[in-house]
Structures are given as C-alpha cells and as structure tokens.
Amino acid sequence: MRTTLFDLQAMKQAGRRIVMLTAYDFPSARLAERAGVPIVLVGDSLGMVVYGHDTTLPVTLDDMIRHAAAVVRGTSHAFVVADLPFLTYATEADAMTAARRMMQQAGVQAVKLEGGAPIVPIVRRLTELGVPVMGHLGLTPQAQHTLGLRVQARQAAEARRLLADARALEDAGTFALVLELVPAPLAEAVSRRLRIPVIGIGAGAGCDGQVQVWHDVLGLYDGKSPRHARRYADIGTAIETALRQYVDEVQSGAFPTPAHSARMDKDELDRALGED
Ligand SMILES: Nc1nc(=O)c2c([nH]1)NC[C@@H]1CN(c3ccc(C(=O)N[C@@H](CCC(=O)O)C(=O)O)cc3)CN21
Numbered sequence: 046m047r048t049t050l051f052d053l054q055a056m057k058q059a060g061r062r063i064v065m066l067t068a069y070d071f072p073s074a075r076l077a078e079r080a081g082v083p084i085v086l087v088g089d090s091l092g093m094v095v096y097g098h099d100t101t102l103p104v105t106l107d108d109m110i111r112h113a114a115a116v117v118r119g120t121s122h123a124f125v126v127a128d129l130p131f132l133t134y135a136t137e138a139d140a141m142t143a144a145r146r147m148m149q150q151a152g153v154q155a156v157k158l159e160g161g162a163p164i165v166p167i168v169r170r171l172t173e174l175g176v177p178v179m180g181h182l183g184l185t186p187q188a189q190h191t192l193g194l195r196v197q198a199r200q201a202a203e204a205r206r207l208l209a210d211a212r213a214l215e216d217a218g219t220f221a222l223v224l225e226l227v228p229a230p231l232a233e234a235v236s237r238r239l240r241i242p243v244i245g246i247g248a249g250a251g252c253d254g255q256v257q258v259w260h261d262v263l264g265l266y267d268g269k270s271p272r273h274a275r276r277y278a279d280i281g282t283a284i285e286t287a288l289r290q291y292v293d294e295v296q297s298g299a300f301p302t303p304a305h306s307a308r309m310d311k312d313e314l315d316r317a318l319g320e321d
Pocket residue numbers: 089090093094101184186194195196226258260261266270271272273
C-alpha cells in the first residue's frame with residue numbers, strides 16, 4: 046500500500062515531521078523509497094538539474110509524464126506528486142488535460158501547481174473532480190522572470206497576501222502546501238494556521254515538513270546549489286573518481302580481464318577461421 050494524503054494529514058496532527066524529496070527516474074525513486082522517504086516529488090526542477098536549463102520554464106508536460114511514470118514504476122509505498130509545468134494550468138481546460146494525462150499516463154497520486162489567488166478557482170475545480178492538488182507559494186520558480194530566485198514575503202503586505210493565498214488554497218481543497226524561500230517565522234505562522242501540512246524549502250524548521258532536491262542533498266548538482274540545501278553526500282566526486290579509474294584501466298589494458306570476457310574452444314575457433 047502506498048502512503049495516502051490522509052496519512053499526511055495524520056502525520057501533521059501527530060506532530061510527525063513530513064519528508065519529501067525529489068526524484069526524476071526509476072533508480073533514484075527506488076533508492077528514495079528504500080531510504081524511507083514517504084513523499085517523492087517529480088519536480089519541474091528536472092529542467093535545471095537533469096536537462097541543464099537555467100530555469101524550469103522549458104519543461105513540457107510530455108517531459109514530466111515520462112519521468113513521473115518512471116518514478117511511479119520505481120516505487121510501491123511512496124506517495125508520488127508531480128509538478129504541472131509552466132503554463133499548462135493557466136486555463137481550466139488546460140489544467141484538466143494536464144492533470145488527466147499526468148494521472149492516467151504517469152499514474153501519480155497528486156499534482157502540484159504554483160501560485161495563489163489567480164489559480165484558486167482552477168484548484169477548486171480540480172479537487173472537486175477528485176484530483177489531489179498540492180499548492181506551492183512563496184518563491185514559485187515558474188515565475189522566476191518576475192520574482193527572481195530570492196526570499197519572498199519579507200514585507201508585511203506581501204506576507205499578508207501569502208497567508209491569504211495559503212488559506213484560499215486550503216479552502217479550495219489542496220491537501221498540502223509547499224512554501225519556498227519565505228522567512229522562517231512567517232512559514233511557521235502559516236503552518237500553525239492551516240490544517241493541511243505545510244512543507245518548506247528554505248522556509249525554516251517551523252514547517253510541518255521539508256522538501257529538498259535530489260541533486261542538492263547528494264552533491265550531484267554541478268551548478269550553484271541554493272543556500273537552503275544541505276549536502277548529505279558528495280556523490281558527484283565519488284562518480285568522477287570511479288569514472289577516472291575506468292578511463293585509466295581501459296587505457297592501460299587493466300580492464301577487461303578474462304573474467305569479463307567469453308571463452309571459445311580453440312578447435313571451434315580454428316574451424317571458424319580455417320585458412321583465413
Ligand atoms: N538544484 C535545485 N535546487 C532547488 O532547490 C531548486 C532548483 N534546483 N530548481 C527549481 C527551484 C529553484 N530554486 C532555487 C534556485 C536557486 C536559489 C538561489 O540561488 N537562492 C539564493 C538565495 C536567495 C536569497 O536568499 O534571497 C542562494 O544564494 O542560494 C533559490 C531557489 C529552488 N528549486
């Protein structure tokens with residue numbers, strides 16, 4: 046059985062912190078699940094950490110479906126959430142198509158949409174029709190050309206709007222909310238005021254849970270990892286060291302050995318090559 050959105054609500058009520066981690070393919074999803082990650086997010090950060098773009102904007106619905114399907118195949122217990130990409134949910138009709146394809150073709154348990162008041166009617170319609178929706182406020186990277194990649198809602202007016210948006214998303218039926226790059230005291234206040242779990246990234250320890258990007262926690266991101274990330278391993282360096290050894294051994298002739306190769310009876314070889 047997979048984790049359900051009811052389990053997430055129960056975790057908040059029980060005061061158990063919720064862990065979410067991104068994954069983008071089959072082997073990483075398997076590893077996340079084996080490590081005990083209950084929620085796997087197929088983030089559109091894919092565009093940056095996997096495809097090498099500067100933003101998340103070039104990611105398409107087809108990209109997300111392909112990767113989300115692999116993550117679903119790699120998990121049997123995790124709750125899998127996928128981001129809907131930039132401008133695939135700006136109209137109700139587009140949002141329905143995107144959510145339908147993501148759920149039917151990838152098999153995810155929920156979708157995540159960025160933004161507040163402008164998308165609340167669309168979120169309400171989706172949840173009324175049975176689509177589990179996760180919200181995302183604060184720094185919403187799909188708006189990075191208008192917001193930048195910096196901390197949001199530091200001033201009272203913007204902070205009030207964020208709280209109002211959070212409440213409106215809860216009322217519209219979202220089952221959880223991501224708060225990205227907002228001041229810790231504000232994120233804590235929002236978490237206390239909502240019934241649904243608030244999952245922070247760069248939003249302090251007062252949230253109901255945390256989310257991080259796979260490549261950031263494992264030291265795989267070659268770009269500049271955000272300040273809010275903690276590196277739990279240096280897998281990038283481990284990979285480079287291993288690959289350097291592979292290069293050296295092929296060049297020196299140390300690899301492959303007879304154990305890596307198939308044998309053939311000498312008379313079979315002689316008959317095959319004959320007078321050749
Ligand atoms: N590797 C990666 N990690 C992420 O957390 C992440 C992505 N990519 N791509 C999609 C979004 C974009 N995110 C980002 C990316 C960069 C910064 C950043 O450069 N932040 C500044 C601090 C800004 C401030 O404190 O105001 C930094 O110096 O880290 C923040 C969020 C979060 N998401």
